[in-house]
Amino acid sequence: MAKELPNDADREIDSKERSDKLLKMLIKMREEIVKEAQKEIRKFKNGEKKQIVETVLDDGDMSFVDLAEDISLTQLSAHRDKLLKIDEAIRKINEGTYGICEECGDEISVNRLKVIPFATHCRDCQEKKEILEKIKQMEEQSQ
Ligand SMILES: [Zn+2]
Numbered sequence: 059m060a061k062e063l064p065n066d067a068d069r070e071i072d073s074k075e076r077s078d079k080l081l082k083m084l085i086k087m088r089e090e091i092v093k094e095a096q097k098e099i100r101k102f103k104n105g106e107k108k109q110i111v112e113t114v115l116d117d118g119d120m121s122f123v124d125l126a127e128d129i130s131l132t133q134l135s136a137h138r139d140k141l142l143k144i145d146e147a148i149r150k151i152n153e154g155t156y157g158i159c160e161e162c163g164d165e166i167s168v169n170r171l172k173v174i175p176f177a178t179h180c181r182d183c184q185e186k187k188e189i190l191e192k193i194k195q196m197e198e199q200s201q
Contacts, residue, residue, distance in 0.1 A: 077151045084151075084175060088144045095137040140176075147176040159183050 150156040157166050161183035170177055179187060 077156065080156070080175065081148065081151050084144050084148050087175070088141060088148075091137050091140055091144070095134050098134065098137075143176040143178075146178065161187070 147156060150158075157171055158164070159166055159180040160178050162180065164180050166177055166180045170181055177184070
């Protein structure tokens with residue numbers, strides 16, 4: 059795996075160049091996730107789980123299709139979530155709204171974007187969101 063990390067990252071670069079770099083990075087991330095997902099699908103098709111599918115097939119039960127979809131969906135849902143986030147980030151770069159918090163409209167810090175390139179909220183809003191979600195969950199549980 060070739061990693062290209064330029065040393066001139068600290069130098070001032072205009073935003074066009076910056077979004078080009080980001081796009082390239084996100085597309086590369088996307089490709090790697092797709093590769094990883096394909097590997098898992100192949101493993102699932104050739105590996106031990108194939109037997110489950112074949113056993114079900116021998117019984118003449120056509121629900122094996124559902125079973126296959128269930129397994130791959132569970133295994134792949136994490137990849138799929140990430141892909142959706144990356145697609146969203148790519149869309150935002152093209153729209154020119156990348157790096158802007160969806161909640162408060164402030165710019166998301168560069169440091170945060172370095173860690174989470176597909177972040178959609180600034181740190182404050184993300185924390186608020188998580189707290190609100192927790193409260194919501196607790197309210198739902200107590201009902
Ligand atoms: Zn915000």
